[in-house]
Amino acid sequence: MSLVLYDYLPSGNGYKCRLVLKALGMPYELREMNIVAGASRTPEYLAMNPNGKIPLLVVPGRGPIAESHAIIAYLAEGSALIPADPYERALMWQWMCCEQYQLEPGVATVRFWLKSLKKSPADFGERYTERFQRGADALAVLERELKGRNWLVGDKVTLADIALFAYTHVADEAGYRFADYPAISAWIARLKALPWYAPINEP
Ligand SMILES: N[C@@H](CCC(=O)N[C@@H](CS)C(=O)NCC(=O)O)C(=O)O
Structure with missing residues (x-):
């Protein structure tokens, strides 16, 4: 019995989990869900995750865990991806909370509208402008904080880097230009050079 991950390959939230599983060399079974066709809203799936x-x-013998950051924290417990030092660990969570509140609702939402739903900015009007700006604000903070550093917390890659990398590295698919973000671009290249890196569409 192995870990089972219900996922949708273009999803950055799912990708965070796949990257951590790969980084830690943990075997898992992937169940691909066509969320655009409503696969995560069936009664069977809602019984596992009422949030759909x-x-x-x-987790074999235990049960389901939803929310990408809860999942990666569970997977990485006791590993070097979570700083042992309480202050650094708090900084890791600071970045991961920021990802869920600012970066993901901006970059991921716009990307989902354009790439998965194949809509245009005009289809969403002011909602598009507001979400795009929310993402741009988050990317500006990330750009500023990454200047002169290799990783977000301390001197090693942590869950914070994986969590923010997931949507940032495909921000061009939401209409952001990497040329505007040189420190982010260098950090993306650094993460892609790690031995366990795999592209977002790889199961
Ligand atoms: N905060 C959640 C967000 C999860 C989320 O928004 N998942 C999207 C795909 S990235 C989804 O399942 N959408 C399908 C639906 O809502 O029916 C996390 O980090 O896991």
Whole structure:
């Protein structure tokens, strides 16, 4: 019995989980869900995750865990991806909370509208402008904080880097230009050079 990950390959939230599983060399079974066709809203799936979202990790003998950051924190418990030092660990969570409140609702939402739903900015009007700006504000903070540093917390890659990398590295698919973000671009290249890196569409 292995870990089972319910996921949708273009999803950055799912990708965070896949990257952590790969970084830690943990075997898992992937169940691909066509969320655009409503696969995460069936009665069977809602019985596992009443919130109707992917990713969802099912832990053998225990049960399901929803929310990408809860999943990666569970997977990485005791590993070097979570700083042992309480202050650095708090900084890791600071970045991960910021991702969920600012970066993901901006960059990921716009990307989902354009890429998965194949809509145009005009289809969403002011909602598009507000979400795009929310993402731009988050990327500006990330750009400023990454200047002169290799990783977000301390001198090693942590869950914070993986969590923010997931949507940032595909921000061009939401209409942001990497040329505007040189420090982010260098950080993306650094993460892509790690031995366990795999592209977002790889199961
Ligand atoms: N905060 C959640 C967000 C999860 C989420 O928004 N999942 C999207 C895909 S990235 C989804 O399942 N959408 C399908 C739906 O709502 O029916 C996390 O980090 O896991």
